[in-house]
Amino acid sequence: MQRTDISNPTYFHKVVDCQWACPAHTPVPEYIRLIAQGRYSDAYMINWTSNVFPGILGRTCDRPCEPACRRGRVEENNGAAPEPVAICRLKRVAADMKDDVRLRMPALSPKNGKRVACIGAGPASLTVARDLAPLGYDVTVFDGEAKAGGFIRTQIPRFRLPESVIDEETGYILDLGVTFKSGQRIDSMNALLAENYDAVFVGCGAPRGRDLDLPGRKAAAANIHIGIDWLASVSFGHITTIGRRVIVLGGGNTAMDCCRSSRRLGGDEVKVIVRSGFEEMKASPWEKEDAMHEGIPIINYHVPKAFVLEGGKLIGMTFEIVKAVFDDQGQRTLVPTGAPDALIECDDVLLAVGQENSFPWIERDCGIEFDKWGLPMLGKATHQSTIAHVFFGGDAAFGPKNIITAVAHGHEAAVSIDRLLHGEDIQQRPDPMTNLMSQKMGIHEWSYDNDTSNDLRFKVPWAKAEMALASIKIEVELGFDVATAFKEAHRCLNCDVQTVFTDTACIECDACVDICPMDCITFTANADEAELRQHLQAPANNHQQALYVSGELKTGRIMAKDEDVCLHCGLCAERCPTGAWDMQKFLLNTTQAGAACRNGAQVKTLEEVVA
């Protein structure tokens, strides 16, 4: 293999599994260390810079970082079931325990004369506003609703996310001199374009819930509700009750919120029913657990056939019972088992079978082109539409995803807008800011806590079930207390503190090989990667993780380190007599809108740019 090029920023970034997996690339271990030190406000601001909504995300994030977390891999075959660090809930700790952070918010630059319109006040638009307003842009956010937050406010039930948290975190952004035009739905893109904004960002979400056209749908309409509309009505207090027996159709997070909300509004026999298997459901494992914990059964392999009425009133639904059959290619089909159809009785049905984008207010002749799925044609990295100064992000861009993806889109779109309005090529994306610094404090002292914790993941305490089910407004999860947060923070392996190897200093004494608890390091004859991976101290079978390979050493061998399950315990560096190994902290911040994302060209007028 070739000698590893550690100066490439993606090399060490990939080692920090959580940060790599986070769409906004939040420097996770950096803030987890601050939580362990009790520096909650500092931890909060690191999050705020990257993901804009730490208090909201600390309760609701889809947490792609957690399945990626190294802790889950290193606990494998080491006793109890492996579990990642509770990254998301630690984020909440930072938000819950911080001091007043208002003074830490960015200072506002003088206005630069550029006007930006954001359609929708969801996380995507608010991120654009947060990034651009402090730079001097005149940002106006429009939303048809009375308050900012988008689906965060209208869809996510209060028992998962108290309204005060939404108010606080949307407030930080609107306070940056952003003009918020609430209750103002944009009806015409052409009309908006005529207002000559320098840039337009469309963050209107994916607002339409799918319907299910089955026999009886029309006749039973009074007791059949589209999930996301129903949740919004619950959120606004327009709906406060539901029938005693409820069927929720669908297996995503809307379904989970519908069933748990129903339990709180009078439904005491609530069932979730899905067409395919339990494992294939879109909802995260913890969402399913939460629902089942509240006494909601999840019934799988039931394909809905008809709504059943009696005397003009909905009394239940029939389902065909199927099983999964796999062909040679591993392709799955659902085939009837032959068992008689099941009738499941109910008073109300909630449909949570998917969401669609819809842009009724964008005239198809305005210059914005859409693809065959009805989604705007966009630059993947730039988020630019077929009109140069119109950008899309969040659920409106590539279909429904989640909050953290919407935030990541917002950052990228803000960079595009900032570069565009400074006359720079937006295809060219700024490199991230990186820094690599030794953590050595003494012969065996490091500026991070290298003693690996043996604790298993701590559970977040919950409100008592009777209490939690009594009202839709009572938050179910209570969050970690200080002591538990401290211990959970210690489970983090500090994957950003990298093992850095200097070929020329190595005397090949084997000390690092002998001490490494995870058998990461091998001195061996060089070979191609596939062969090398099988001839190491322990097989390196996770191809997502790189082999760190040195140049040729004195004996003609190379050093090969499998990054996969390294604990970042620093023992290799402690046992190295020559300092060939060192523990160096790799900090990566994505470059956001502002001077750092630009090449430094003069501001051009929109006419010049478009021309």
Next chain:
Amino acid sequence: MTYISKPRLHHPTLTANKVGYTRRDYEGRISTLCAGCGHDSISAAIIQACWELDIEPHRVAKLSGIGCSSKTPDYFLGASHGFNTVHGRMPSALTGANLANRDLLYLGVSGDGDSASIGLGQFANAMRRGVRMAYIVENNGVYGLTKGQFSATADRGSKSKKGVINSDSPIDLVGIALQLGATYVARSFSGDKEQLVPLIKGAMEHGGAAFIDIISPCVTFNNHAGSTKSYDYVREHNEAVNRIDFIASRNEITTMYAPGELVDVQQHDGSMLRLRKLRADYDATDRYSAMSYMQAHQARGEIVTGLLYVDPLATDLHTSLNTSAHALNAMGVAQLCPGSSALEKVNASLR
């Protein structure tokens, strides 16, 4: 010294051996030796060897003297019996333990100072008596623990860290072991585990006195230019006469070699030592030619390593003394203390 203990977490693919232990189960406490000390690699090799041999840790007794090398039994086989004895006196303590309990596997760990300086007489007599044990000297040419004075194995002309040239002739422990009747004699290098691990395995399973001289650089006091026990010097002058594979039983033998390249040596317990010759003229089963080969090559400045001599039919002290077949702790009081009439009889037979 490292302040934290080695994390308990291990690689997910780590496997258990036939007696149910992983390699990590054979570790001891975290080493307090200098970072990069050769001795730590020897500890790792012992751990690897015992794991591969499926040895139950409670069947091993590790004994040592005084020195950095003699401290190492604290860093491996944490679940085995251990006795850190007096400087240079490990061989007599080990001999006594072995006589009392012949059922254990004895691992003697010593240094060049411990065995060639203060303990030379003890070393020589243990070899001479054929005590069944694996006797390991972690040889760095200095007294590491007392800050690097030349030991009795330091080569003439070797330079100390402070620039002093050693004028005394070295004691060659391998030569003495061969001469005094050790039945398994090897030399190796701490930086070459491929060679070292099978040599330790062969010694652990050997039926008599097994001795391994392991050159083990002292990074702190004897790893400079001018030293003949430094990593660089040993790597440059290492001349291996053979490579051995340790094969627990005959039916595991799979690889085929051209005749003449290989010598299979069956040990008393049925295990096999398969020697892959690197020097065609070297015969590891002939004590006298081994001795003369060693001397000739040593004189040319080569460090001859490998399995230098093995007597597959070796016997041990218990055989020559015709002792009881059972360990003393397995006998009853009546057997151990047969009473005054038995004493009378013994005395009478000697009058």
